[in-house]
Amino acid sequence: MRVLGIETSCDETGVAIYDSERGLLSDLLYSQVAMHAEYGGVVPELASRDHVRKLLPLIREAMQQADTTREQIDGIAYTAGPGLVGALLVGAAIGRSLAWGWNLPAVGVHHLEGHLLAPMLEENPPPFPFIALLVSGGHTMLITVEGVGRYQIIGESLDDAVGEAFDKTAKLLDLGYPGGPALEQIATKGDGTRFRFPRPMTGRPGLDFSFSGLKTFAMNTLHANEITEQTRADIALAFQTAAVETLAIKCQRAIRETGIKQLVVAGGVSANRALRERLDRLALKERAQVAYPRLKFCTDNGAMIAYAGCLRLQAGEREPPAFEARARWPMDTVTAL
Amino acid sequence: MKLLAIDTTTEACSAALSINGAISERYEIAPRQHATLILPMIDSLLSEAGITLAQMDAIAFGRGPGAFTGVRIGVGVVQGVAFSIERPVVPVSSLAAMAHGAMAGFNATNVLAGIDARMGEVYWGAYQRSSDGGVRAVGEESVCGADETFIPETGRWIGVGTAWQSYSEVLAARCGGRLDQLHPAIFPRACDIAALGVIGFAAGEGVSADEAQPVYLRNNVARKRGDSV
Ligand SMILES: Nc1ncnc2c1ncn2[C@@H]1O[C@H](COP(=O)(O)OP(=O)(O)OP(=O)(O)O)[C@@H](O)[C@H]1O
Ligand SMILES: [Mg+2]
Numbered sequence: 001m002r003v004l005g006i007e008t009s010c011d012e013t014g015v016a017i018y019d020s021e022r023g024l025l026s027d028l029l030y031s032q033v034a035m036h037a038e039y040g041g042v043v044p045e046l047a048s049r050d051h052v053r054k055l056l057p058l059i060r061e062a063m064q065q066a067d068t069t070r071e072q073i074d075g076i077a078y079t080a081g082p083g084l085v086g087a088l089l090v091g092a093a094i095g096r097s098l099a100w101g102w103n104l105p106a107v108g109v110h111h112l113e114g115h116l117l118a119p120m121l122e123e124n125p126p127p128f129p130f131i132a133l134l135v136s137g138g139h140t141m142l143i144t145v146e147g148v149g150r151y152q153i154i155g156e157s158l159d160d161a162v163g164e165a166f167d168k169t170a171k172l173l174d175l176g177y178p179g180g181p182a183l184e185q186i187a188t189k190g191d192g193t194r195f196r197f198p199r200p201m202t203g204r205p206g207l208d209f210s211f212s213g214l215k216t217f218a219m220n221t222l223h224a225n226e227i228t229e230q231t232r233a234d235i236a237l238a239f240q241t242a243a244v245e246t247l248a249i250k251c252q253r254a255i256r257e258t259g260i261k262q263l264v265v266a267g268g269v270s271a272n273r274a275l276r277e278r279l280d281r282l283a284l285k286e287r288a289q290v291a292y293p294r295l296k297f298c299t300d301n302g303a304m305i306a307y308a309g310c311l312r313l314q315a316g317e318r319e320p321p322a323f324e325a326r327a328r329w330p331m332d333t334v335t336a337l
Numbered sequence: 338m339k340l341l342a343i344d345t346t347t348e349a350c351s352a353a354l355s356i357n358g359a360i361s362e363r364y365e366i367a368p369r370q371h372a373t374l375i376l377p378m379i380d381s382l383l384s385e386a387g388i389t390l391a392q393m394d395a396i397a398f399g400r401g402p403g404a405f406t407g408v409r410i411g412v413g414v415v416q417g418v419a420f421s422i423e424r425p426v427v428p429v430s431s432l433a434a435m436a437h438g439a440m441a442g443f444n445a446t447n448v449l450a451g452i453d454a455r456m457g458e459v460y461w462g463a464y465q466r467s468s469d470g471g472v473r474a475v476g477e478e479s480v481c482g483a484d485e486t487f488i489p490e491t492g493r494w495i496g497v498g499t500a501w502q503s504y505s506e507v508l509a510a511r512c513g514g515r516l517d518q519l520h521p522a523i524f525p526r527a528c529d530i531a532a533l534g535v536i537g538f539a540a541g542e543g544v545s546a547d548e549a550q551p552v553y554l555r556n557n558v559a560r561k562r563g564d565s566v
Contacts, residue, residue, distance in 0.1 A: 043559040045405060049551075052409050056416050056547045070421075086406055089372065093413025100376050101390060101421020321376035 001074045001314055004059065004098075005306025008051045008091030009083025009111045010137070011042045014302030015058040017066040017073075018310050024121060025066035027303045029296075030054045037177050048086035055094055062302070070102055077309020080108025081326030082138075088325035096323035106319050107312045110334045112139060114304035115266045117148070118293035121307055126262050126291040131254050133247065135275075136267030136299075137163035137178065140209050140247075141331070142254050145264070148311050149336035154258070155207025155250060162243055163269045165211035169218045169239050173232045183236045184272055190237025191230070195221055197242035202249045207257075209250065214242055240274055248278045252286060261288040271298040311337065339388065340538065341379065341396045341418075342531035345371040345411035346403025346431040347452060347499070352378035353527035354386055355535055361386065362528040371410045379418070391422050395543050397534025399525050400428035401552040402460035402480065403452060408551045416546045425543030427534040430552070431525035432498075436464035436472045438529045439497045443518060447492045448472075450523075451500025451508070454480050459500035460554055461486045471536040480554040483507040488515075497523040 002025075007014035016027040032050050036042045063069070078095030081088055092108065099106035116132040119125065131154075132143045140162045142155035160168070163180055170179020175186070197217050200210045218239050225231050251263060265279060270292050283290040297303055315337040340355045350371045351364040363378040383390060398415040401408040408431075419426045436448035445466075452460040462478040476487045483504035488494070488511050495518040501508060502521035509516050537543075 038561045039559055040562045045558045048405070048409060049553075052412055052416075052551065056420060059420070060547075086409065089406060090409055090413050093372065093410050094417040097376065097414040097417025098421050099417075101418045321380060322373040324372060 001310055002068065002072055003306050003310040003313060004062070004073050004076045005302045005309050006055065006076070006078040006091040006095045007114070007300055007302045007305045008055065008087050009079045009081070010087060010300060011036055011047050012300040013051050013054045013058055014300055014305070015055070015062040016302035016306040017062055017068055018303065018306035020310055020314060024303055025068060026062045027301065028058050028062050028065070029301055030058055033178065040177055044084045044086055047084060048090055051087055051090040055090060073102065073104065075099070075104050075309065075313040076106045077109050077305050077313065078106070079111045079114065079305050080324055081111065081329040083111055083327070085325045085327045092323035092325050096319070096321070100321050105313055107309050107317050108319060108324060109305050109308045109312065110329060110331065112331050113149070113334060114308045116143065116145065116264060117308050118266050118297045118304040119264050119291040121297060121303060122291065122294060126264050126289065129260055130262035130264045131251070131258060131260050132264045132266060133251055134267045135162050135247065135265065135269035137161060137167065139267065140211065142207050142250060143331065144258055144260065147337060149334050151331050151334065153332055154254060155209065157209040157211060159210050159212040160215065162209070162211050162247065163267070165215050165243060166269065168215045172215070172219055172222060173236060180269065181271070183240065184274065186233045187237040187240045187274070190233040192237050192241060194234040195238035197238045199242055199246045199249065202246055207250050207254055209246065211243065214239060240272070244272070244275045244278045247275060248282050251279060252282055255286050255288055261286065263288055263290040265290065265292050266298065268299040271295050338535060339393050340531055340534050341393050342398065342527045342534050343375060343379065343411055343414060344399035344431065344434065344525045344527045344530050345375060345407045346399040346401055347407060347524045349524035349526065350374045350378070351527035352382055353531040354382045355531040356386060360528050360531050362526065364526055366524070371407055375410070375414055390418065393422065393424055395425050395427055395534065395538045397427040397429050397530050397537070398549060399431040399434060399530050400550070401431055402454070402478065402554040403431050403525070405553060408553065412549050412551050415549045419546035419549065426546055426549040427537045427543050428549065429530045429533045429537060430462070430478060432460060432462035432478055433464055433472050433474065433533060434525040434529040435497050435523050436462070437533055438526055439495060439520065439523060440466050440472065443495060443520065445495045445518070447494045449488065449494050449496045451486070451496070451498045453499040453503045454555060457482060459483055459486065459504065461500065463487060463489050469536055471533055478554060484511070486511060488512055493517050495520070
């Protein structure tokens, strides 16, 4: 089965073609990051306006690169939520209507399901069941995954997502937006012994997170010190170490509590090298396996939507000729395959 | 000539089919339901007429102005549908469609069409009946305060659209004594988009699906960092 996948939940327009027999045939991304950076954050209305300009040309190009004609496509998948409603609606309207015109089945995919299945696009995909650590711009969650659509949230952030904390701290350090990657970059020049940030919510049992305090701690540290290049690097490193350590402690707990020895890490922050190194060490210690998506599939992309959509379409999932965009969509309410 | 038309730019949602000039339509006032209504509307028109989408020569759509999300739903649907059969699209102004509807419905020749644009403004345009059965814009479409609307200096006019609900006194006063009728509950309709689309297509206004793009009129939607307030 060959599926066209469309992702427009936020500020990236992603289109990919995935074939269940031959794998990923094309994968294109147009990022609006530079445009939103001028505004200091994502402007939802501008994001929607850009998707409607970029999506159809990207679909044409994806088909060309995959050497795929309309007759060879068996279904269309688009992100139906959660995300920015206006942005989602662009992908949903175009994707659903195109499928209708081609008389093909369509399916609206849960964005986070896309993220957490992204590691399945790699060689040696992790087997079910696994624990997923989903760390993105909008979410921080620990989820047990028994199969596609069988998700149980066992821990989540009570306030800021970890990616959001990276971005806010980066903003504080004048690293622009979104600053996660830039923060990682300057942290390499930091002195890890200078500051020690707290590891929020690790002192008590449970798998929930809280990251808003780290950002405040970073602000107070910044104000209490002379602001030099070195200080900024030291704060970046201290922040990153605390965030990574906190995530690792909770992952370890989750592995021990569930007895599941397979960890999957996904979402934008899973691109972070310090996090990967730390979780690799954890896996070794716990005799567990850990899987990540390739770097470009950590952040939003069409490939993960094409893949998740393909699984759902193969399982016979179908939608009426209507589309929907959901700003919120609790992950544990998606249908199980 | 077979043409499909849709409009989702306001709280109304509609689709129409023009087959050699005969127009059939589905029309509903249905705020926030466009995404669930529009494809079934097209479906039912096609099956009623006993034809398929692939038989269409072109697809016309309300390109705005109107509610941003509604405008984009229409554009998205039209892009998807037109791309699926590789047919051209014909963008039609939602204000012009309202004027066209009023000319037919109220036997008018001069129409001031306005949509309440929120934030104290209206989407606005003045139109005259043209000899080919279409409408001709007098001046440019704009988004502005009711007290800044363009009223042509001569002629007698009728007013249509939700702008006339929200700002009837200001707008009527600006017309002096030259306002004949007022119909606030008029929305853009696909039957008028279809009629104007057929004329536009004949005039060479068809473009590729990628070029089906919204006309928002309101473009100052965000402030850059460092811009003054
Ligand atoms: N190397 C990195 N280190 C730390 N954070 C990173 C890195 N690369 C990306 N990020 C962060 O990942 C986030 C973006 O990830 P992603 O695109 O998955 O999130 P999103 O789509 O905005 O949110 P969601 O998927 O929850 O709706 C940003 O917060 C960004 O700063
Ligand atoms: Mg994401």
